[in-house]
Amino acid sequence: MTDTTPAQPATGYAPVNGLRMYYELHGDGGTPLLLLHGGLFDIEQQFGALIPGLSAGRLVIAADFQGHGHTNDIDRPLATHHLASDVIGLLEHLAVGKVDVFGFSVGGAVALHLAIKHPELVRKLIVSSVSFRPEGDRGGNSEAVAEMTVDMIAGTPMEEHYLAVSPHPDREHLQGLLDKLAHYGEGEPGWSDDDIRGIQAPTLFTVGDCDMVKLDHAVKFLQLRGGDVNGDFEGVPASQLAVFPGTTHFFGLARTDLVREVVTTFLDAPPPSGWADR
Numbered sequence: 001m002t003d004t005t006p007a008q009p010a011t012g013y014a015p016v017n018g019l020r021m022y023y024e025l026h027g028d029g030g031t032p033l034l035l036l037h038g039g040l041f042d043i044e045q046q047f048g049a050l051i052p053g054l055s056a057g058r059l060v061i062a063a064d065f066q067g068h069g070h071t072n073d074i075d076r077p078l079a080t081h082h083l084a085s086d087v088i089g090l091l092e093h094l095a096v097g098k099v100d101v102f103g104f105s106v107g108g109a110v111a112l113h114l115a116i117k118h119p120e121l122v123r124k125l126i127v128s129s130v131s132f133r134p135e136g137d138r139g140g141n142s143e144a145v146a147e148m149t150v151d152m153i154a155g156t157p158m159e160e161h162y163l164a165v166s167p168h169p170d171r172e173h174l175q176g177l178l179d180k181l182a183h184y185g186e187g188e189p190g191w192s193d194d195d196i197r198g199i200q201a202p203t204l205f206t207v208g209d210c211d212m213v214k215l216d217h218a219v220k221f222l223q224l225r226g227g228d229v230n231g232d233f234e235g236v237p238a239s240q241l242a243v244f245p246g247t248t249h250f251f252g253l254a255r256t257d258l259v260r261e262v263v264t265t266f267l268d269a270p271p272p273s274g275w276a277d278r
Helices: 043-047 080-093 106-117 141-146 157-165 171-182 193-197 215-224 256-268
Strands: 010-016 019-026 033-036 060-063 099-104 122-128 203-210 240-248
Touching: 010 080, 019 080, 033 043, 033 080, 033 106, 043 060, 043 157, 060 080, 080 106, 099 106, 106 122, 122 256, 141 171, 157 171, 193 215, 203 215, 203 256, 215 240, 240 256
Parallel strands: 033 060, 033 099, 099 122, 122 203, 203 240
Antiparallel strands: 010 019, 019 060
8 A cells, every 4th residue: 555645854954044944855857946935934834835845856855934933033134135144044054055946925026036136046936915116016915914913813823833943933033024024125116127028037926816026017027027928829938927816915825736636847947948057
């Protein structure tokens, strides 16, 4: 009888920037795929349902950001460049070079930062449910987070999971995380059109059709990446856009089968003809 029980991941903590950054390693083979979760989530809550499919035939590296999941918090605001520095430290700790990167929301902002500022680390890029400039947001989400208290999420899976796995499992630290998330992105102007055009990695941008990110902003991203063309005559571009139907920001990756199919097809596809071998 075949044992279908999922293999347990290898886990560990990387000492980076004053953190004990928790990570998991799933599967084996191919270019490693780095998973970066969104704010208030963690590896399990954001990617748990996707990891078995994503790690079939490839190594998956998943990490908990500062103050999230199993990773401790430190006296430092949550900012994209800080989190990106932590991720670079994790890759150095694991002695991993170039990776594919799949980031959602806050994780998507970090993935963009890596692709723009450290192109030598990124082979393919998946950016999900995050704008590349503030005007790409519909509004509402950041305002809601700014008003969020632990009492408002009492009894939710987010609170329960935080208290179950955090190295400081109390509501005071959880409120501290909420307060930091309320200020995430302040003072970050985003990226210019030239920054987005200059990304070397083929890119998949995913967004829900009722996400916090405006659909015209997602299309603008695709256009800057060389998409929105008649592929029958001009060829299929290296960068793509996926709009998930009936999907909000909070549930941006909830349609597991659809997300897995879109993501693995993109990752496994050879670069389109004429794309530079980077």
